[in-house]
Amino acid sequence: MTGMPPPVPSKDYARQYAALLPTLLPELERVLLEEAPVLGASVDAFEREFADYVGTRFAIGVNSGTDALVLALRALGVGPGDEVIVPANTFIATIHAVVLVGARPVLVDPDEATMLLAADAIDRARTRATRAVIAVHLYGALAPMDAIRTACERAGLALLEDAAQSHGARAHGATGACAAGAFGDAGCFSFHPSKNLGAFGDAGIVTTSDERLAADLRSRRNLGKASKYDVRVVAPNTKLDTIQAAVLRIKLRTLDAANARRRAIAGTYRDALADVGDLVLPTAPSPEAHVFHLYVVRTAERDALKKHLARRGIRASLHYPIAPHRQPLDVDLGYAPGSLPITERLADSVLSLPVSPELTDAEIERVCAAVRSFYDG
Ligand SMILES: Cc1ncc(COP(=O)(O)O)c(C=O)c1O
Incomplete structure:
Protein backbone atom coordinates (compact mmCIF):
# COMPACT_ATOMS: atom_id res chain seq x y z
CA MET A 1 0.00 0.00 0.00
CA ARG A 253 -8.91 16.68 38.37
CA THR A 254 -9.54 15.79 34.71
CA LEU A 255 -10.53 12.13 35.14
CA ASP A 256 -14.28 12.76 34.73
CA ALA A 257 -13.67 14.82 31.58
CA ALA A 258 -11.37 12.09 30.19
CA ASN A 259 -14.02 9.44 30.96
CA ALA A 260 -16.66 11.60 29.22
CA ARG A 261 -14.41 11.76 26.15
CA ARG A 262 -14.05 7.95 26.20
CA ARG A 263 -17.85 7.65 26.34
CA ALA A 264 -18.19 10.06 23.40
CA ILE A 265 -15.75 7.94 21.35
CA ALA A 266 -17.73 4.83 22.32
CA GLY A 267 -20.90 6.63 21.13
CA THR A 268 -19.26 7.34 17.75
CA TYR A 269 -18.34 3.66 17.41
CA ARG A 270 -21.85 2.58 18.39
CA ASP A 271 -23.44 4.86 15.79
CA ALA A 272 -20.98 3.92 13.05
CA LEU A 273 -20.60 0.20 13.66
CA ALA A 274 -24.02 -1.07 14.78
CA ASP A 275 -25.17 -3.74 12.32
CA VAL A 276 -21.77 -3.93 10.58
CA GLY A 277 -20.85 -7.52 9.65
CA ASP A 278 -20.87 -9.92 12.57
CA LEU A 279 -19.53 -7.31 15.03
CA VAL A 280 -20.83 -7.51 18.61
CA LEU A 281 -20.42 -4.12 20.29
CA PRO A 282 -20.02 -3.57 24.06
CA THR A 283 -23.06 -2.52 26.08
CA ALA A 284 -23.61 -1.03 29.55
CA PRO A 285 -26.66 -1.10 31.85
CA SER A 286 -26.39 2.71 32.13
CA PRO A 287 -24.00 5.28 30.60
CA GLU A 288 -22.30 5.98 33.94
CA ALA A 289 -21.59 2.30 34.55
CA HIS A 290 -18.97 2.10 31.77
CA VAL A 291 -15.82 4.22 31.52
CA PHE A 292 -14.49 2.45 28.40
CA HIS A 293 -10.98 1.74 29.56
CA LEU A 294 -11.15 -0.49 26.49
CA TYR A 295 -13.65 -0.63 23.64
CA VAL A 296 -13.89 -4.38 23.11
CA VAL A 297 -15.78 -5.67 20.08
CA ARG A 298 -16.20 -9.31 19.15
CA THR A 299 -16.03 -10.96 15.74
CA ALA A 300 -15.36 -14.42 14.33
CA GLU A 301 -12.92 -12.72 11.94
CA ARG A 302 -10.85 -11.08 14.68
CA ASP A 303 -7.37 -11.87 13.34
CA ALA A 304 -8.21 -10.83 9.76
CA LEU A 305 -9.85 -7.58 10.96
CA LYS A 306 -6.83 -6.78 13.16
CA LYS A 307 -4.50 -7.26 10.16
CA HIS A 308 -6.77 -5.16 7.91
CA LEU A 309 -6.62 -2.31 10.46
CA ALA A 310 -2.84 -2.67 10.92
CA ARG A 311 -2.35 -2.32 7.17
CA ARG A 312 -4.15 1.03 7.45
CA GLY A 313 -1.97 2.16 10.37
CA ILE A 314 -4.62 1.48 13.03
CA ARG A 315 -3.42 -0.15 16.20
CA ALA A 316 -6.09 -2.49 17.61
CA SER A 317 -5.07 -4.76 20.50
CA LEU A 318 -6.22 -7.91 22.28
CA HIS A 319 -7.53 -8.15 25.85
CA TYR A 320 -6.83 -10.95 26.21
CA PRO A 321 -5.82 -13.46 23.50
CA ILE A 322 -4.84 -16.28 25.89
CA ALA A 323 -7.27 -17.25 28.66
CA PRO A 324 -5.49 -17.29 32.07
CA HIS A 325 -5.95 -21.06 32.52
CA ARG A 326 -4.31 -21.64 29.11
CA GLN A 327 -1.12 -19.75 30.08
CA PRO A 328 1.98 -21.93 30.56
CA LEU A 329 2.25 -20.92 34.23
CA ASP A 330 4.70 -22.51 36.66
CA VAL A 331 1.66 -23.23 38.86
CA ASP A 332 -1.06 -25.62 37.70
CA LEU A 333 -4.36 -23.78 38.11
CA GLY A 334 -6.15 -27.09 37.53
CA TYR A 335 -8.33 -26.16 34.53
CA ALA A 336 -8.10 -28.26 31.37
CA PRO A 337 -8.51 -26.75 27.89
CA GLY A 338 -12.24 -26.45 27.16
CA SER A 339 -13.23 -26.23 30.84
CA LEU A 340 -14.09 -22.51 30.65
CA PRO A 341 -15.68 -22.32 27.19
CA ILE A 342 -17.05 -18.76 27.33
CA THR A 343 -13.68 -17.33 28.40
CA GLU A 344 -11.96 -19.36 25.67
CA ARG A 345 -14.43 -18.11 23.01
CA LEU A 346 -13.79 -14.54 24.15
CA ALA A 347 -10.02 -15.03 23.88
CA ASP A 348 -10.51 -15.99 20.23
CA SER A 349 -12.92 -13.20 19.29
CA VAL A 350 -12.15 -9.99 21.25
CA LEU A 351 -10.58 -6.96 19.60
CA SER A 352 -9.97 -3.60 21.33
CA LEU A 353 -10.46 -0.55 19.10
CA PRO A 354 -8.54 2.63 20.06
CA VAL A 355 -10.50 4.64 22.65
CA SER A 356 -7.91 6.82 24.40
CA PRO A 357 -9.25 10.30 25.18
CA GLU A 358 -6.33 12.04 23.47
CA LEU A 359 -7.32 10.63 20.05
CA THR A 360 -8.97 13.11 17.68
CA ASP A 361 -12.41 12.81 16.08
CA ALA A 362 -10.69 12.46 12.70
CA GLU A 363 -8.67 9.49 13.97
CA ILE A 364 -11.77 7.79 15.35
CA GLU A 365 -13.60 8.39 12.02
CA ARG A 366 -10.66 6.69 10.28
CA VAL A 367 -11.04 3.66 12.55
CA CYS A 368 -14.78 3.50 11.77
CA ALA A 369 -14.18 3.76 8.02
CA ALA A 370 -11.45 1.11 8.13
CA VAL A 371 -13.65 -1.34 10.07
CA ARG A 372 -16.55 -0.79 7.65
CA SER A 373 -14.26 -1.26 4.64
CA PHE A 374 -13.24 -4.68 5.98
CA TYR A 375 -16.85 -5.89 5.89
CA ASP A 376 -17.72 -4.07 2.64
CA GLY A 377 -14.91 -6.05 0.98
C1 LIG B 1 -7.96 -6.07 35.75
C2 LIG B 1 -6.57 -5.78 36.25
N1 LIG B 1 -6.20 -6.24 37.46
C3 LIG B 1 -4.98 -6.00 37.97
C4 LIG B 1 -4.05 -5.26 37.29
C5 LIG B 1 -2.70 -5.11 37.87
O1 LIG B 1 -2.29 -3.79 37.99
P1 LIG B 1 -0.72 -3.41 37.93
O2 LIG B 1 -0.29 -3.56 36.50
O3 LIG B 1 -0.72 -1.98 38.37
O4 LIG B 1 -0.01 -4.29 38.85
C6 LIG B 1 -4.40 -4.73 36.03
C7 LIG B 1 -3.49 -3.89 35.23
O5 LIG B 1 -2.43 -4.05 34.83
C8 LIG B 1 -5.68 -5.02 35.49
O6 LIG B 1 -6.04 -4.56 34.29
Whole structure:
Protein backbone atom coordinates (compact mmCIF):
# COMPACT_ATOMS: atom_id res chain seq x y z
CA MET A 1 0.00 0.00 0.00
CA THR A 2 1.45 3.39 -1.00
CA GLY A 3 1.20 6.66 0.95
CA MET A 4 0.42 5.04 4.31
CA PRO A 5 -1.50 7.61 6.45
CA PRO A 6 -0.06 8.46 9.90
CA PRO A 7 -0.74 5.70 12.43
CA VAL A 8 -3.68 5.80 14.85
CA PRO A 9 -2.10 4.61 18.12
CA SER A 10 -4.03 2.79 20.83
CA LYS A 11 -2.71 5.43 23.25
CA ASP A 12 -0.30 8.36 23.09
CA TYR A 13 1.42 9.36 26.35
CA ALA A 14 3.33 12.26 24.76
CA ARG A 15 0.06 13.91 23.64
CA GLN A 16 -1.41 13.34 27.09
CA TYR A 17 1.54 14.92 28.92
CA ALA A 18 2.01 17.77 26.43
CA ALA A 19 -1.47 18.99 27.41
CA LEU A 20 -0.70 18.62 31.14
CA LEU A 21 2.77 20.19 31.24
CA PRO A 22 1.73 23.75 32.18
CA THR A 23 -0.01 22.45 35.33
CA LEU A 24 2.26 19.52 36.02
CA LEU A 25 5.72 21.10 35.84
CA PRO A 26 5.27 23.80 38.53
CA GLU A 27 3.65 21.27 40.86
CA LEU A 28 6.46 18.73 40.35
CA GLU A 29 9.02 21.48 41.02
CA ARG A 30 7.22 22.38 44.25
CA VAL A 31 7.04 18.73 45.36
CA LEU A 32 10.73 18.10 44.61
CA LEU A 33 11.77 21.13 46.63
CA GLU A 34 9.33 20.88 49.52
CA GLU A 35 8.20 17.30 50.16
CA ALA A 36 9.64 14.05 51.52
CA PRO A 37 10.39 11.62 48.66
CA VAL A 38 8.77 8.74 50.58
CA LEU A 39 5.27 9.17 52.10
CA GLY A 40 5.39 12.91 51.43
CA ALA A 41 2.41 15.23 51.88
CA SER A 42 1.19 14.54 48.31
CA VAL A 43 0.59 10.89 49.23
CA ASP A 44 -1.73 11.88 52.12
CA ALA A 45 -3.45 14.48 49.97
CA PHE A 46 -4.00 12.11 47.05
CA GLU A 47 -5.28 9.36 49.34
CA ARG A 48 -7.87 11.76 50.78
CA GLU A 49 -8.88 13.09 47.36
CA PHE A 50 -9.15 9.63 45.80
CA ALA A 51 -11.18 8.27 48.74
CA ASP A 52 -13.55 11.26 48.34
CA TYR A 53 -13.78 10.62 44.61
CA VAL A 54 -14.69 6.96 45.12
CA GLY A 55 -16.86 7.58 48.17
CA THR A 56 -14.96 5.51 50.74
CA ARG A 57 -13.58 6.67 54.09
CA PHE A 58 -9.99 5.61 53.34
CA ALA A 59 -7.55 5.00 50.49
CA ILE A 60 -4.10 3.49 50.96
CA GLY A 61 -1.56 4.11 48.19
CA VAL A 62 0.67 1.23 47.10
CA ASN A 63 3.16 0.45 44.37
CA SER A 64 0.90 -1.33 41.84
CA GLY A 65 -2.57 -2.74 41.25
CA THR A 66 -1.19 -6.24 41.76
CA ASP A 67 0.15 -5.30 45.20
CA ALA A 68 -3.18 -3.63 46.00
CA LEU A 69 -4.88 -6.99 45.42
CA VAL A 70 -2.26 -9.00 47.32
CA LEU A 71 -2.32 -6.69 50.34
CA ALA A 72 -6.12 -6.48 50.40
CA LEU A 73 -6.44 -10.29 50.29
CA ARG A 74 -3.93 -10.64 53.13
CA ALA A 75 -5.64 -7.93 55.18
CA LEU A 76 -8.95 -9.75 54.72
CA GLY A 77 -7.29 -12.86 56.17
CA VAL A 78 -7.20 -14.87 52.93
CA GLY A 79 -4.36 -17.41 52.76
CA PRO A 80 -3.43 -21.08 52.35
CA GLY A 81 -6.41 -23.45 52.39
CA ASP A 82 -8.80 -20.74 51.21
CA GLU A 83 -10.57 -20.51 47.86
CA VAL A 84 -11.26 -17.23 46.10
CA ILE A 85 -13.83 -17.02 43.30
CA VAL A 86 -12.45 -15.05 40.36
CA PRO A 87 -13.86 -14.45 36.86
CA ALA A 88 -11.70 -16.35 34.36
CA ASN A 89 -12.08 -13.49 31.88
CA THR A 90 -9.65 -11.10 33.52
CA PHE A 91 -6.10 -9.82 33.33
CA ILE A 92 -3.71 -12.40 34.75
CA ALA A 93 -2.75 -10.18 37.73
CA THR A 94 -6.13 -10.83 39.42
CA ILE A 95 -5.30 -14.54 39.49
CA HIS A 96 -1.64 -14.03 40.39
CA ALA A 97 -2.69 -12.11 43.50
CA VAL A 98 -4.71 -15.06 44.80
CA VAL A 99 -1.88 -17.51 44.13
CA LEU A 100 0.67 -15.12 45.71
CA VAL A 101 -1.21 -15.17 49.04
CA GLY A 102 -1.24 -18.99 48.96
CA ALA A 103 -4.96 -19.37 48.25
CA ARG A 104 -6.61 -21.22 45.35
CA PRO A 105 -8.25 -19.21 42.57
CA VAL A 106 -11.58 -20.76 41.59
CA LEU A 107 -12.15 -19.57 38.04
CA VAL A 108 -15.68 -19.05 36.74
CA ASP A 109 -16.88 -18.29 33.23
CA PRO A 110 -18.38 -14.82 32.79
CA ASP A 111 -21.82 -13.96 31.51
CA GLU A 112 -21.33 -14.11 27.74
CA ALA A 113 -23.25 -10.91 26.93
CA THR A 114 -21.52 -8.64 29.48
CA MET A 115 -18.21 -10.58 29.58
CA LEU A 116 -18.30 -9.97 33.39
CA LEU A 117 -18.78 -12.02 36.55
CA ALA A 118 -22.45 -12.88 37.23
CA ALA A 119 -23.85 -13.44 40.73
CA ASP A 120 -25.25 -16.91 40.01
CA ALA A 121 -21.72 -18.14 39.19
CA ILE A 122 -20.78 -17.42 42.82
CA ASP A 123 -23.51 -19.68 44.15
CA ARG A 124 -22.47 -22.46 41.77
CA ALA A 125 -18.72 -22.25 42.55
CA ARG A 126 -18.95 -21.83 46.31
CA THR A 127 -17.58 -24.58 48.61
CA ARG A 128 -16.87 -24.77 52.35
CA ALA A 129 -13.35 -23.44 51.63
CA THR A 130 -14.51 -20.28 49.81
CA ARG A 131 -13.44 -17.13 51.69
CA ALA A 132 -13.76 -14.33 49.17
CA VAL A 133 -14.91 -13.19 45.74
CA ILE A 134 -13.03 -10.80 43.46
CA ALA A 135 -15.44 -8.91 41.18
CA VAL A 136 -13.50 -7.48 38.24
CA HIS A 137 -14.93 -4.40 36.50
CA LEU A 138 -13.25 -5.44 33.28
CA TYR A 139 -12.77 -3.09 30.32
CA GLY A 140 -14.22 -0.24 32.45
CA ALA A 141 -17.67 -1.80 32.93
CA LEU A 142 -19.13 -2.25 36.40
CA ALA A 143 -19.93 -5.84 37.28
CA PRO A 144 -23.54 -6.28 38.59
CA MET A 145 -22.60 -5.28 42.14
CA ASP A 146 -26.00 -5.29 43.86
CA ALA A 147 -26.52 -8.95 42.95
CA ILE A 148 -22.88 -9.88 43.63
CA ARG A 149 -22.92 -8.18 47.02
CA THR A 150 -26.16 -9.94 47.95
CA ALA A 151 -24.66 -13.32 46.95
CA CYS A 152 -21.54 -12.62 49.06
CA GLU A 153 -23.51 -11.42 52.09
CA ARG A 154 -25.80 -14.46 51.92
CA ALA A 155 -22.78 -16.79 51.91
CA GLY A 156 -20.63 -14.80 54.38
CA LEU A 157 -17.87 -14.16 51.81
CA ALA A 158 -15.52 -11.18 51.70
CA LEU A 159 -16.00 -9.07 48.56
CA LEU A 160 -13.05 -7.46 46.83
CA GLU A 161 -13.32 -5.33 43.71
CA ASP A 162 -10.61 -5.34 41.07
CA ALA A 163 -11.22 -1.81 39.80
CA ALA A 164 -7.92 -1.54 37.90
CA GLN A 165 -9.77 -0.73 34.67
CA SER A 166 -12.75 1.22 35.99
CA HIS A 167 -11.80 4.46 37.77
CA GLY A 168 -14.97 6.54 37.94
CA ALA A 169 -17.52 3.94 36.79
CA ARG A 170 -20.73 4.47 38.79
CA ALA A 171 -24.13 2.91 39.39
CA HIS A 172 -27.29 4.03 41.14
CA GLY A 173 -28.12 0.92 43.13
CA ALA A 174 -30.38 0.13 46.02
CA THR A 175 -28.18 2.19 48.35
CA GLY A 176 -27.83 5.25 46.07
CA ALA A 177 -24.93 6.21 43.80
CA CYS A 178 -21.86 4.07 44.22
CA ALA A 179 -18.54 4.06 42.40
CA ALA A 180 -16.19 1.24 41.46
CA GLY A 181 -14.14 0.56 44.58
CA ALA A 182 -16.91 1.45 47.05
CA PHE A 183 -19.20 -1.60 46.77
CA GLY A 184 -17.09 -4.26 48.45
CA ASP A 185 -14.99 -4.65 51.60
CA ALA A 186 -12.13 -3.14 49.62
CA GLY A 187 -11.47 -1.86 46.08
CA CYS A 188 -8.14 -2.35 44.33
CA PHE A 189 -6.98 0.08 41.65
CA SER A 190 -4.01 0.14 39.31
CA PHE A 191 -2.53 3.44 38.17
CA HIS A 192 -0.42 1.80 35.47
CA PRO A 193 0.19 4.51 32.83
CA SER A 194 -2.32 2.91 30.44
CA LYS A 195 -5.23 3.14 32.91
CA ASN A 196 -8.01 5.77 32.88
CA LEU A 197 -6.10 7.36 35.76
CA GLY A 198 -2.45 6.58 35.18
CA ALA A 199 0.79 7.54 36.94
CA PHE A 200 4.12 8.04 35.17
CA GLY A 201 5.17 4.54 36.20
CA ASP A 202 3.67 1.83 38.39
CA ALA A 203 1.28 2.73 41.21
CA GLY A 204 -1.93 1.50 42.83
CA ILE A 205 -4.33 2.05 45.73
CA VAL A 206 -6.78 0.20 47.97
CA THR A 207 -10.06 1.88 48.93
CA THR A 208 -12.12 0.86 51.96
CA SER A 209 -14.46 2.30 54.56
CA ASP A 210 -13.32 -0.21 57.20
CA GLU A 211 -11.02 1.56 59.66
CA ARG A 212 -9.36 -1.63 60.91
CA LEU A 213 -8.66 -2.80 57.38
CA ALA A 214 -7.23 0.62 56.47
CA ALA A 215 -4.81 0.57 59.43
CA ASP A 216 -3.79 -2.98 58.57
CA LEU A 217 -3.16 -2.02 54.92
CA ARG A 218 -1.06 0.99 55.94
CA SER A 219 1.15 -1.35 57.95
CA ARG A 220 1.26 -4.04 55.26
CA ARG A 221 2.46 -1.65 52.55
CA ASN A 222 5.36 -0.64 54.79
CA LEU A 223 7.16 -3.85 55.87
CA GLY A 224 4.46 -4.61 58.42
CA LYS A 225 5.38 -1.64 60.59
CA ALA A 226 2.80 -0.56 63.15
CA SER A 227 5.06 2.41 63.92
CA LYS A 228 8.69 3.25 63.15
CA TYR A 229 10.35 0.49 65.22
CA ASP A 230 7.35 -1.76 65.89
CA VAL A 231 6.94 -4.51 63.25
CA ARG A 232 3.97 -6.86 63.62
CA VAL A 233 3.66 -8.80 60.33
CA VAL A 234 5.97 -9.90 57.53
CA ALA A 235 5.05 -7.73 54.56
CA PRO A 236 6.65 -6.13 51.50
CA ASN A 237 7.76 -2.56 50.97
CA THR A 238 5.18 -1.33 48.46
CA LYS A 239 4.32 2.30 49.13
CA LEU A 240 2.94 4.82 46.64
CA ASP A 241 5.78 7.20 45.68
CA THR A 242 5.37 10.89 46.54
CA ILE A 243 6.20 11.90 42.96
CA GLN A 244 3.55 9.53 41.53
CA ALA A 245 0.98 10.85 44.01
CA ALA A 246 1.76 14.38 42.77
CA VAL A 247 1.17 13.33 39.14
CA LEU A 248 -2.03 11.50 40.10
CA ARG A 249 -3.42 14.50 42.02
CA ILE A 250 -3.16 16.64 38.88
CA LYS A 251 -4.68 13.97 36.64
CA LEU A 252 -7.54 13.17 39.03
CA ARG A 253 -8.91 16.68 38.37
CA THR A 254 -9.54 15.79 34.71
CA LEU A 255 -10.53 12.13 35.14
CA ASP A 256 -14.28 12.76 34.73
CA ALA A 257 -13.67 14.82 31.58
CA ALA A 258 -11.37 12.09 30.19
CA ASN A 259 -14.02 9.44 30.96
CA ALA A 260 -16.66 11.60 29.22
CA ARG A 261 -14.41 11.76 26.15
CA ARG A 262 -14.05 7.95 26.20
CA ARG A 263 -17.85 7.65 26.34
CA ALA A 264 -18.19 10.06 23.40
CA ILE A 265 -15.75 7.94 21.35
CA ALA A 266 -17.73 4.83 22.32
CA GLY A 267 -20.90 6.63 21.13
CA THR A 268 -19.26 7.34 17.75
CA TYR A 269 -18.34 3.66 17.41
CA ARG A 270 -21.85 2.58 18.39
CA ASP A 271 -23.44 4.86 15.79
CA ALA A 272 -20.98 3.92 13.05
CA LEU A 273 -20.60 0.20 13.66
CA ALA A 274 -24.02 -1.07 14.78
CA ASP A 275 -25.17 -3.74 12.32
CA VAL A 276 -21.77 -3.93 10.58
CA GLY A 277 -20.85 -7.52 9.65
CA ASP A 278 -20.87 -9.92 12.57
CA LEU A 279 -19.53 -7.31 15.03
CA VAL A 280 -20.83 -7.51 18.61
CA LEU A 281 -20.42 -4.12 20.29
CA PRO A 282 -20.02 -3.57 24.06
CA THR A 283 -23.06 -2.52 26.08
CA ALA A 284 -23.61 -1.03 29.55
CA PRO A 285 -26.66 -1.10 31.85
CA SER A 286 -26.39 2.71 32.13
CA PRO A 287 -24.00 5.28 30.60
CA GLU A 288 -22.30 5.98 33.94
CA ALA A 289 -21.59 2.30 34.55
CA HIS A 290 -18.97 2.10 31.77
CA VAL A 291 -15.82 4.22 31.52
CA PHE A 292 -14.49 2.45 28.40
CA HIS A 293 -10.98 1.74 29.56
CA LEU A 294 -11.15 -0.49 26.49
CA TYR A 295 -13.65 -0.63 23.64
CA VAL A 296 -13.89 -4.38 23.11
CA VAL A 297 -15.78 -5.67 20.08
CA ARG A 298 -16.20 -9.31 19.15
CA THR A 299 -16.03 -10.96 15.74
CA ALA A 300 -15.36 -14.42 14.33
CA GLU A 301 -12.92 -12.72 11.94
CA ARG A 302 -10.85 -11.08 14.68
CA ASP A 303 -7.37 -11.87 13.34
CA ALA A 304 -8.21 -10.83 9.76
CA LEU A 305 -9.85 -7.58 10.96
CA LYS A 306 -6.83 -6.78 13.16
CA LYS A 307 -4.50 -7.26 10.16
CA HIS A 308 -6.77 -5.16 7.91
CA LEU A 309 -6.62 -2.31 10.46
CA ALA A 310 -2.84 -2.67 10.92
CA ARG A 311 -2.35 -2.32 7.17
CA ARG A 312 -4.15 1.03 7.45
CA GLY A 313 -1.97 2.16 10.37
CA ILE A 314 -4.62 1.48 13.03
CA ARG A 315 -3.42 -0.15 16.20
CA ALA A 316 -6.09 -2.49 17.61
CA SER A 317 -5.07 -4.76 20.50
CA LEU A 318 -6.22 -7.91 22.28
CA HIS A 319 -7.53 -8.15 25.85
CA TYR A 320 -6.83 -10.95 26.21
CA PRO A 321 -5.82 -13.46 23.50
CA ILE A 322 -4.84 -16.28 25.89
CA ALA A 323 -7.27 -17.25 28.66
CA PRO A 324 -5.49 -17.29 32.07
CA HIS A 325 -5.95 -21.06 32.52
CA ARG A 326 -4.31 -21.64 29.11
CA GLN A 327 -1.12 -19.75 30.08
CA PRO A 328 1.98 -21.93 30.56
CA LEU A 329 2.25 -20.92 34.23
CA ASP A 330 4.70 -22.51 36.66
CA VAL A 331 1.66 -23.23 38.86
CA ASP A 332 -1.06 -25.62 37.70
CA LEU A 333 -4.36 -23.78 38.11
CA GLY A 334 -6.15 -27.09 37.53
CA TYR A 335 -8.33 -26.16 34.53
CA ALA A 336 -8.10 -28.26 31.37
CA PRO A 337 -8.51 -26.75 27.89
CA GLY A 338 -12.24 -26.45 27.16
CA SER A 339 -13.23 -26.23 30.84
CA LEU A 340 -14.09 -22.51 30.65
CA PRO A 341 -15.68 -22.32 27.19
CA ILE A 342 -17.05 -18.76 27.33
CA THR A 343 -13.68 -17.33 28.40
CA GLU A 344 -11.96 -19.36 25.67
CA ARG A 345 -14.43 -18.11 23.01
CA LEU A 346 -13.79 -14.54 24.15
CA ALA A 347 -10.02 -15.03 23.88
CA ASP A 348 -10.51 -15.99 20.23
CA SER A 349 -12.92 -13.20 19.29
CA VAL A 350 -12.15 -9.99 21.25
CA LEU A 351 -10.58 -6.96 19.60
CA SER A 352 -9.97 -3.60 21.33
CA LEU A 353 -10.46 -0.55 19.10
CA PRO A 354 -8.54 2.63 20.06
CA VAL A 355 -10.50 4.64 22.65
CA SER A 356 -7.91 6.82 24.40
CA PRO A 357 -9.25 10.30 25.18
CA GLU A 358 -6.33 12.04 23.47
CA LEU A 359 -7.32 10.63 20.05
CA THR A 360 -8.97 13.11 17.68
CA ASP A 361 -12.41 12.81 16.08
CA ALA A 362 -10.69 12.46 12.70
CA GLU A 363 -8.67 9.49 13.97
CA ILE A 364 -11.77 7.79 15.35
CA GLU A 365 -13.60 8.39 12.02
CA ARG A 366 -10.66 6.69 10.28
CA VAL A 367 -11.04 3.66 12.55
CA CYS A 368 -14.78 3.50 11.77
CA ALA A 369 -14.18 3.76 8.02
CA ALA A 370 -11.45 1.11 8.13
CA VAL A 371 -13.65 -1.34 10.07
CA ARG A 372 -16.55 -0.79 7.65
CA SER A 373 -14.26 -1.26 4.64
CA PHE A 374 -13.24 -4.68 5.98
CA TYR A 375 -16.85 -5.89 5.89
CA ASP A 376 -17.72 -4.07 2.64
CA GLY A 377 -14.91 -6.05 0.98
C1 LIG B 1 -7.96 -6.07 35.75
C2 LIG B 1 -6.57 -5.78 36.25
N1 LIG B 1 -6.20 -6.24 37.46
C3 LIG B 1 -4.98 -6.00 37.97
C4 LIG B 1 -4.05 -5.26 37.29
C5 LIG B 1 -2.70 -5.11 37.87
O1 LIG B 1 -2.29 -3.79 37.99
P1 LIG B 1 -0.72 -3.41 37.93
O2 LIG B 1 -0.29 -3.56 36.50
O3 LIG B 1 -0.72 -1.98 38.37
O4 LIG B 1 -0.01 -4.29 38.85
C6 LIG B 1 -4.40 -4.73 36.03
C7 LIG B 1 -3.49 -3.89 35.23
O5 LIG B 1 -2.43 -4.05 34.83
C8 LIG B 1 -5.68 -5.02 35.49
O6 LIG B 1 -6.04 -4.56 34.29
